[in-house]
Amino acid sequence: MSKPVWPNGCLGALSLTFDDGMPSQLEIAVPLLEKFGFRGTFYLNPGGKDWKERLEPWKKVAEAGHEIGNHTLSHTCSSNFSLDPNSRGTESMSLEEIEEDILEAExxxxxxxxxxxxxxxxxxxxxxxxxxxxxxxYVHVVARHFVAGRGRGEIANSPANCDLHYLWSWPVERASGAELVGLAEQVAEGRWGIMTFHGIHQGHLPVADVDLVELLRFLSRNRGRIWVAPVAEVAQRILDWRAGAVD
Ligand SMILES: [Zn+2]
Structure with missing residues (x-):
């Protein structure tokens, strides 16, 4: 592991991830990322009868080189969010059921x-x-089928020690541009930071477009220090580096 983990002399890596397939990501985040020449990771839920129509506008996003990630069929998570005693959530699911859900989404x-x-x-x-x-x-289920799994955690990931199938990310809703830049700067000590965005300027858990632009400007000026790439690409790089297979 003596070779540098990050390509092109970069000191750290950063992935920009966007959850739930929200319209503001298509309308605002994708064009902004592309304006600055960056690629993000977009986690979609291909559930429901109209899944084909809902995925349609994302085809050009995938073709432009962004990663389209799996976020289960219908955002299956805890029933603790609901007061309805009949609400179905992960508490009442088996490992087989969550695996079926994830594989149908895949x-x-x-x-x-x-x-x-x-x-x-x-x-x-x-x-x-x-x-x-x-x-x-169900981390081991995710590990069977994916190169990486994104969760939540306090700091940026250690390339030598992180669990690629439960990666830590920063939820960044309502962060200012300066706060986003401050987080990005933390990766320069050799780590892989992952930011979790939802709505951009609208919708739930939003970040304002001007604040995203401030981050992208900073990343654009720091291309030689911070490698910005989708989650699957950075995870593969770490796997290769751990196997001693990077130049
Ligand atoms: Zn989500």
């Missing part, structure tokens, strides 16, 4: 988009099914 994504290595994103950052004594992690 089948649909592979039908709509060119088949590529993709990463997975845990809905609501929760990697569990069951409750109490029968609660189980």
């Amino acid at each position: 089948r649909r994504l592979n039908e709509a988009f060119q088949r590529r290595k993709r990463s997975f994103c845990y809905p609501c950052y929760e990697p569990f099914v069951g409750r109490g004594e029968t609660k189980k992690s």
Whole structure:
């Protein structure tokens, strides 16, 4: 592991991830990323009867080189969000059921988009099914089918030590441009930072477009220091580096 983990002399890596397939990502985030020459990771839920129509506008996003990731069929997560005693969530699911859900989502994504290595994103950052004594992690299920899985954590990932199938990310909703730049700067000590965005300027958990632009300007000026790439690409780079297979 003596060779540098990051390409082109970069000191750290950063992935910009966008969850839930929101319209503002198509309308605002994708054009901004492309204006600055960056590629992001977009985690989609291909559930429901109209899944083909809903995936349609994302085809050109995939063709432009962004990663389309798997976020389960219908954002399956904890029923603790609901007061309805009959609400279905991960507490009442088995490992087999969550695997079926994820694989059906994968089948649909592979039908709509060119088949590529993709990463997975845990809905609501929760990697569990069951409750109490029968609660189980499904990280190993994700590890069987994906190059990486994105969760949530306090700091940027250590390339030598991180679990690629439960990567830490920063939820950045309502962060200012200066706060986003401050987080990005933290990766320069050799780490891989992942930011989790939802709505851009509108919708739930938003970040303002001017704040995203401030981050992208900073990243553009720091291309020689910070490698910006989709999650699957950075994860593959770490796997190659751990195997001693990078130049
Ligand atoms: Zn989500």
